[in-house]
Amino acid sequence: MPTRKSESSPSAPEVKQPHTNGSKAANAPAVKRPQPPIGKNPWGIPDWRLEQPPFHIESDWSGEEYRYKVVGDTNTPVPPLRPSKYLSKEQTLEIYRYMIINRQMEAALESMYKQSKVIGGLYLSLGQEATSVASAYALDRDDWLGPMIRNQGSMVVRGYEPSSAMMQYMAKGTSPTKGRDSGSHYGDPKKLNVIAPISHLGDSIGVLSGVALGARLQGREIACLAYIGDGGQSTGPTYEGFNFAAVRKLGVVLVVEHNSWAYSTPVELQFACKDLADRAIGYGVPGVIVDGTDANQVYDATHEAVERAHRGEGASIIEAKLMRMKGHAMHDAAVYVPSAVKEYWQRRDPIVRMEQYLKETGWMTEAQMKEVHAEVQRYMDQEREQAEAAPMPSPEEAGTDVYFDNGVDIPVKYGEVRVKQSNVGRKLSESSAPGHYK
Amino acid sequence: MAAVTYLEAIRQAIWEEMERDSRVFVLGEDVAIYGGAFKVTEGFIHKFGMERVVDTPISEMAIASAAYGASLTGLRPVAEFQFMDFISSAHSQIVQILAKSNWRWGAPAPLVLRGPSGGGVSGGPFHSQNPEMFYVHTPGLKVIAPATARDAKGLMKSAIRDNNPVLFFEHKFLYRRVKEELPQEDYTIEIGKARVHREGRDLSVITYGAMLYTAQEAADLLAKEDIQLEIIDLRTLLPLDREAIRRTTEKTNRVLVLHEDTKTGGIAGEIAAIINEEAFDALDAPIARIAALDAPVPFSPPLEKAFLPQVGDVVREARRLVKY
Numbered sequence: 001m002p003t004r005k006s007e008s009s010p011s012a013p014e015v016k017q018p019h020t021n022g023s024k025a026a027n028a029p030a031v032k033r034p035q036p037p038i039g040k041n042p043w044g045i046p047d048w049r050l051e052q053p054p055f056h057i058e059s060d061w062s063g064e065e066y067r068y069k070v071v072g073d074t075n076t077p078v079p080p081l082r083p084s085k086y087l088s089k090e091q092t093l094e095i096y097r098y099m100i101i102n103r104q105m106e107a108a109l110e111s112m113y114k115q116s117k118v119i120g121g122l123y124l125s126l127g128q129e130a131t132s133v134a135s136a137y138a139l140d141r142d143d144w145l146g147p148m149i150r151n152q153g154s155m156v157v158r159g160y161e162p163s164s165a166m167m168q169y170m171a172k173g174t175s176p177t178k179g180r181d182s183g184s185h186y187g188d189p190k191k192l193n194v195i196a197p198i199s200h201l202g203d204s205i206g207v208l209s210g211v212a213l214g215a216r217l218q219g220r221e222i223a224c225l226a227y228i229g230d231g232g233q234s235t236g237p238t239y240e241g242f243n244f245a246a247v248r249k250l251g252v253v254l255v256v257e258h259n260s261w262a263y264s265t266p267v268e269l270q271f272a273c274k275d276l277a278d279r280a281i282g283y284g285v286p287g288v289i290v291d292g293t294d295a296n297q298v299y300d301a302t303h304e305a306v307e308r309a310h311r312g313e314g315a316s317i318i319e320a321k322l323m324r325m326k327g328h329a330m331h332d333a334a335v336y337v338p339s340a341v342k343e344y345w346q347r348r349d350p351i352v353r354m355e356q357y358l359k360e361t362g363w364m365t366e367a368q369m370k371e372v373h374a375e376v377q378r379y380m381d382q383e384r385e386q387a388e389a390a391p392m393p394s395p396e397e398a399g400t401d402v403y404f405d406n407g408v409d410i411p412v413k414y415g416e417v418r419v420k421q422s423n424v425g426r427k428l429s430e431s432s433a434p435g436h437y438k
Numbered sequence: 439m440a441a442v443t444y445l446e447a448i449r450q451a452i453w454e455e456m457e458r459d460s461r462v463f464v465l466g467e468d469v470a471i472y473g474g475a476f477k478v479t480e481g482f483i484h485k486f487g488m489e490r491v492v493d494t495p496i497s498e499m500a501i502a503s504a505a506y507g508a509s510l511t512g513l514r515p516v517a518e519f520q521f522m523d524f525i526s527s528a529h530s531q532i533v534q535i536l537a538k539s540n541w542r543w544g545a546p547a548p549l550v551l552r553g554p555s556g557g558g559v560s561g562g563p564f565h566s567q568n569p570e571m572f573y574v575h576t577p578g579l580k581v582i583a584p585a586t587a588r589d590a591k592g593l594m595k596s597a598i599r600d601n602n603p604v605l606f607f608e609h610k611f612l613y614r615r616v617k618e619e620l621p622q623e624d625y626t627i628e629i630g631k632a633r634v635h636r637e638g639r640d641l642s643v644i645t646y647g648a649m650l651y652t653a654q655e656a657a658d659l660l661a662k663e664d665i666q667l668e669i670i671d672l673r674t675l676l677p678l679d680r681e682a683i684r685r686t687t688e689k690t691n692r693v694l695v696l697h698e699d700t701k702t703g704g705i706a707g708e709i710a711a712i713i714n715e716e717a718f719d720a721l722d723a724p725i726a727r728i729a730a731l732d733a734p735v736p737f738s739p740p741l742e743k744a745f746l747p748q749v750g751d752v753v754r755e756a757r758r759l760v761k762y
């Protein structure tokens with residue numbers, strides 16, 4: 001059987017250290033601004049949003065065809081961002097820049113897709129940048145991230161360069177998986193602490209529970225940030241994985257990205273409750289609802305959940321309400337989404353909303369914002385150039401590394417395993433108790 | 439020195455590995471204060487502490503994924519499935535996440551998933567299965583199914599020390615039925631190596647698990663007719679010991695593959711294909727397969743007996759092949 005040789009190990013290209021300005025940053029203190037009151041949903045779950053979309057989707061018979069129609073008002077005014085309780089000006093500006101990187105990276109990918117440079121499908125997160133970026137930004141270096149297909153922005157915050165995603169999508173030999181897996185399915189267990197997602201929805205949650213358990217055995221309470229969609233949360237592994245974390249008070253922070261659609265299925269056909277944060281009650285963990293297009297809300301809620309995890313108090317659920325602004329993947333024009341809904345969310349573009357906030361706070365002028373866009377554009381052009389020039393994998397790599405070499409010692413990540421109470425002198429005595437079957 | 443049961447051999451292996459290496463810990467349903475449904479981890483919690491002997495909710499997917507997650511932090515989890523029948527509930531996690539991990543993203547997963555499999559105890563269709571072939575068909579895993587106490591201990595130690603996900607199928611019929619003296623010193627048995635259980639000249643029976651003893655009984659009977667069976671105990675199913683299969687085929691020129699798993703898609707087909715590739719010219723007779731019926735495992739003793747291969751089946755087929 002093919003064995004992985006330690007010298008020729010398929011380690012990812014050198015990546016910069018993960019971002020460290022998260023919750024433990026010794027940065028300038030947050031700027032105190034008056035906080036609008038926090039509401040509660042009918043089950044008592046805190047709802048930090050400053051508006052609640054007063055419409056929903058129903059299946060409708062036109063007389064000739066079925067389609068989805070929107071019921072309610074989609075023309076309500078856009079509120080400002082909720083001021084952050086924790087973010088400094090510098091951190092806010094960094095989040096802003098990461099959101100622009102997220103967006104421009106996907107614009108580049110889209111252009112590459114249209115030039116037939118992308119192999120396979122392309123999944124975009126337009127409109128979801130605030131959720132990806134601001135949540136990942138709340139993690140510390142030793143914490144872990146379990147992204148989903150639309151969390152490319154989180155991976156950049158964690159330390160991946162956009163060229164990694166680009167090479168992945170182009171199936172390059174120098175991509176993090178050396179061309180073995182597609183798109184956003186990459187990760188790094190050593191430095192960046194990012195789980196390489198698998199397609200099967202919900203499967204990373206139980207894995208992150210195990211990571212948190214492993215860290216605890218080594219004397220550390222860490223936060224493990226997992227994402228799941230409004231569709232993906234319907235799966236069994238989601239329940240088993242998260243319940244395990246809840247029972248063992250492991251620091252899994254589950255961000256439920258309620259982006260209103262799962263491929264072509266609206267949330268109305270996915271679950272019967274109105275808010276997915278309600279599930280927190282059943283798991284026995286705290287839950288909150290935030291506006292997923294408001295980076296401040298996303299950051300603050302994740303920061304609190306991450307702090308809780310670091311204190312060893314256990315798991316949390318954050319439901320981020322937002323909208324998938326493109327189709328499921330590039331092939332899907334999402335014609336099933338009523339246009340009034342798209343327009344409602346277009347007015348809630350997370351970057352535009354953040355820019356409005358930066359103007360109101362006086363933290364950036366319009367000219368400065370333009371310069372950020374231009375600077376990121378230059379960076380993205382370089383990343384793209386580098387990714388496009390990268391070589392394809394060599395065919396011999398298809399069947400190598402199926403197994404890891406037994407000659408290599410796998411070190412513990414956080415330190416030696418320690419146990420509080422145990423009878424170390426005890427000897428193994430023969431089991432005399434009856435087993436389940438004779 | 440007292441003889442040790444197959445069950446105690448497994449207990450000793452895990453216990454000694456936990457003593458030797460603090461990275462090793464166990465998790466599973468009812469494994470802590472109760473000590474497991476078959477008492478494999480009885481007493482472990484008192485010696486090693488509650489951190490290293492972890493009771494889980496009834497969540498096989500979570501058990502497999504959490505073991506994997508912990509392995510990503512450098513630990514070496516040994517996870518118990520209360521019955522290997524329930525491994526099907528974690529099938530997706532095992533074949534999708536664990537098996538592809540090193541290949542896909544360079545994340546080795548040093549862990550063991552273990553538990554009781556096999557029939558002969560009237561466990562019925564959900565407590566008697568041999569689900570090993572689902573995993574033998576999955577690159578990235580290693581699959582072990584020991585038949586003796588000595589092998590169970592040595593292979594369990596190797597499994598725990600291995601840097602890859604290892605599935606360890608114990609045979610619950612053997613737990614307290616077979617016994618032998620074990621070496622005093624720390625020993626391991628190499629994964630991927632079959633063992634000649636009995637030397638013979640006329641016919642090779644290639645088998646594993648509890649069927650080893652069926653083959654042995656048949657060999658004792660046939661010896662009286664001067665038919666000398668060679669018995670090969672595979673011990674590891676993935677990777678298969680192709681060399682041992684070739685060697686015995688070239689020696690006896692007649693092969694009978696015997697297993698408790700159902701026939702279609704069982705490992706006998708794979709072994710026949712290996713012989714075809716490696717030692718076709720050595721054959722003096724067609725390869726014979728004796729396996730369980732292509733049916734679920736029945737509950738009632740007369741039905742289960744009809745379902746499982748019997749000594750008489752081996753004797754009959756052996757006589758036929760030798761005369762061929």
Ligand SMILES: Cc1ncc(C[n+]2csc(CCOP(=O)(O)OP(=O)(O)O)c2C)c(N)n1
Nearest residue numbers: 150199200201229230231232259261262263
């Ligand atoms: C277990 C499983 N079943 C089906 C799929 C195919 N699939 C991939 S993404 C998707 C929709 C996911 O929707 P959601 O979880 O809401 O995430 P979003 O695409 O909105 O980000 C489906 C059905 C899958 N990946 N995994």
Ligand SMILES: [Mg+2]
Nearest residue numbers: 229230261262
């Ligand atoms: Mg969705």
